[in-house]
Amino acid sequence: MSHKILLVEDDASTADFVAAGLAEHGFLVERADNGRDGLFHATDASHDCIILDRMLPGMDGMAVLGALRAAGIETPVIVLSALGSAEDRVRGLEGGSDDYLTKPFAFAELLARVRLLIRRAQGRGAGVETRLACDDLEMDLLSRKVRRGPRAIDLQPREFRLLEFLLRHAEQVVTRTMLLEGVWDYHFDPGTNVIDVHVSRLRKKIDEGEARPLLHTVRGSGYRLGLDG
Secondary structure, X not given: OOOEEEEEOOOHHHHHHHHHHHHHOOOEEEEEOOHHHHXXXXXXXXXXXXXXXXXXXXXXXXXXXXXXXXXXXXXXXXXXEOOOOHXXXXXXXXXXXXXXXXXXXXXXXXXXXXXXXXXXXXXXXXXXXXEEXXXXXXXXXXXXXXXXXXXXXXXOHHHHHHHHHHHHOOOOEEEXXXXXXXXXXXXXXXXXXXXXXXXXXXXXXHHOOOOOOOEEEEOOOEEEEOOOO
């Protein structure tokens, strides 16, 4: 079965180039040349991946992405942008994208990233493991619901990925490098406090008001999810 890609790009020459290349490799491509139309098409959640230009007429690409994630649509998104500083990449990934590719780019690299994100998304749904837990903290990977005992916990997409990673490494020390690569797909240190901010938010959501904290900072090493002792 062919995978369906939504390409949201207002530059006609770039859109033609990418769409033709994807079609040659067997993808079905749906196109939009502005943010509002892109958001409209993306909300039906029928695509395997979305390629989203950052600077779009009508509605900025980051606003489109924010609206999608707020609506609970988890379709993998690759942001394309001429803005390539570390701060710009961090902002794009923090905004809910799964990948960030700067212009100009090689089509072969874009194709590889699209395929990787699709495989990753399929892998999440294909595994037999549908539930992760640590003590009374539980995550349902199918419904994407999290509970601590009887209490439901509402998480943002990046917080969900962070907690999923920690649960998969429960009772182990997880380093900052492991989190950068496993949760943010970074293979470099962006030099920001992005991890500290997200861990702090997650800790507040899962541990505040609880007699037994689960998310611990291991000084000089990283973090550990589990009971003390």
